[in-house]
Amino acid sequence: MRDAAVTTAGRAGGAEDDLPDQAIRVRGLRKSYGRVEAVRGLDLTVRRGEVFAFLGPNGAGKTTTVEILEGHRHRDGGEVSVLGTDPARATPDWRARVGLVLQTSRMPPELTVRELVARHAGFHPAPRGIDETIELIGLAAQRDRRAGRLSGGQQRRLDVALALVGDPELVFLDEPTTGFDPAARRQAWSMIETVRELGKTVFLTTHYLDEAEALADRLAVVVDGRVVALGTPATLGGRETMPCEIRFSRPEGMPPALLDGAAPAGAGETVVLRTPDPVGRLGPLLDWARGSGAGLPGLEIRRPTLEDIYLAVTEAARTAPAEETR
Numbered sequence: 347m348r349d350a351a352v353t354t355a356g357r358a359g360g361a362e363d364d365l366p367d368q369a370i371r372v373r374g375l376r377k378s379y380g381r382v383e384a385v386r387g388l389d390l391t392v393r394r395g396e397v398f399a400f401l402g403p404n405g406a407g408k409t410t411t412v413e414i415l416e417g418h419r420h421r422d423g424g425e426v427s428v429l430g431t432d433p434a435r436a437t438p439d440w441r442a443r444v445g446l447v448l449q450t451s452r453m454p455p456e457l458t459v460r461e462l463v464a465r466h467a468g469f470h471p472a473p474r475g476i477d478e479t480i481e482l483i484g485l486a487a488q489r490d491r492r493a494g495r496l497s498g499g500q501q502r503r504l505d506v507a508l509a510l511v512g513d514p515e516l517v518f519l520d521e522p523t524t525g526f527d528p529a530a531r532r533q534a535w536s537m538i539e540t541v542r543e544l545g546k547t548v549f550l551t552t553h554y555l556d557e558a559e560a561l562a563d564r565l566a567v568v569v570d571g572r573v574v575a576l577g578t579p580a581t582l583g584g585r586e587t588m589p590c591e592i593r594f595s596r597p598e599g600m601p602p603a604l605l606d607g608a609a610p611a612g613a614g615e616t617v618v619l620r621t622p623d624p625v626g627r628l629g630p631l632l633d634w635a636r637g638s639g640a641g642l643p644g645l646e647i648r649r650p651t652l653e654d655i656y657l658a659v660t661e662a663a664r665t666a667p668a669e670e671t672r
C-alpha cells in the first residue's frame with residue numbers, strides 16, 4: 347500500500363511536467379512558520395478545465411498552499427505558476443482571472459443579493475451579466491432578499507455568484523459544503539458542476555471523500571506538507587488494482603476448497619475472501635450455492651472505497667521514513 351501511494355505520487359508528478367495547458371504548476375514549494383515546516387517540497391499540476399480536489403488531514407499544509415496559490419501568502423522556496431503568472435507578483439489583471447470562495451465570507455448583511463453581485467461586478471474589467479449570474483447559481487427567487495436573511499446554503503451560493511461574476515478562469519473553493527445538510531450538499535455539487543460546465547478550472551479543498559469522488563477529475567492527498575498520492579478517484583493509490591472483499595455467511599456443507607485463502611469460519615460464520623478477481627472467484631461459489639440450494643446468505647462484494655484508500659495512503663505516508671515520500 348505504501349509503495350502504491352508513493353509510486354503513484356512520484357509517477358504522476360513526473361509525467362505532468364509535459365502536460366500542455368496547465369492552470370497551476372507547483373514544484374518544490376516550501377513554507378515554514380518559525381520552526382513549523384508547513385509545506386516541504388510540494389509538487390502539483392492542475393489542468394485547465396478540470397475539477398481538482400485537494401485533500402489531507404488537519405494541519406497537512408493545504409490552506410498554506412492554497413493561500414500561496416491565491417497570492418495571499420509568501421513562500422520560502424519553490425516554483426509556482428498560476429494561469430502563467432507567479433502569484434507572488436500578482437497584478438490586478440491576474441487577480442481578476444482568479445475567483446475565490448472562502449470558508450467564511452463577510453458581506454454587508456443589509457445589501458440584497460442583486461446589490462452585492464452588482465457591487466462585485468463593478469470590481470472587474472469584464473464581468474458576466476448580473477442577473478445571468480444570479481440565475482446560473484440558482485438564486486433568482488432570492489434576488490431581492492438581504493444577504494443577512496439567506497439560509498446557509500443560499501449564502502454559499504451567493505459566495506459562488508460573487509466569485510463567478512468577474513468571469514474568472516480559475517475558481518478556488520475552500521470546503522464549500524462544510525455544515526450543509528445532505529440536500530444542500532447535493533445542490534452545492536450541482537452548482538460546482540455548473541462552474542465546470544462553464545469551462546472554469548476548479549481547485550476544491552475538502553475533507554469529504556464522497557464530495558471529491560462525485561466532483562473531482564483528479565485529486566491529490568497531502569500529508570506533512572507533501573503530495574503523497576495523486577490520481578483520479580478510480581486510480582488513486584492503486585485503487586483500481588486493489589483486491590475486493592467477498593463476504594457471506596458460510597452455509598452448511600460448503601467444501602473447504604471453495605474457501606481457500608480465507609480465515610477459518612464455521613457454518614453460519616462470516617467468510618471474508620480477498621481477491622483481485624472477484625468474478626473468477628465468485629463463479630465456483632455461485633455454482634455450488636445453486637447446485638446445493640444453500641445459496642450464499644448475506645453475500646456482499648466490496649471494492650475499496652475512496653475513503654479506504656485515503657486512510658491507507660495517509661497512514662502509510664505518516665509511518666514511512668521521510669525520504670520515501672519525497
Ligand SMILES: Nc1ncnc2c1ncn2[C@@H]1O[C@H](COP(=O)(O)OP(=O)(O)OP(=O)(O)O)[C@@H](O)[C@H]1O
Pocket residue numbers: 379382383384402403404405406407408409410411
Ligand atoms: N499563521 C501561522 N502561524 C504559525 N503556524 C501556522 C500558521 N498557519 C498554519 N500553521 C501551521 O502550519 C501547518 C499547516 O497548516 P495549514 O493550515 O496549512 O494546514 P491545513 O491542511 O489547511 O489544515 P486544516 O485541514 O486543519 O485546515 C500546521 O502545523 C499549522 O499549525
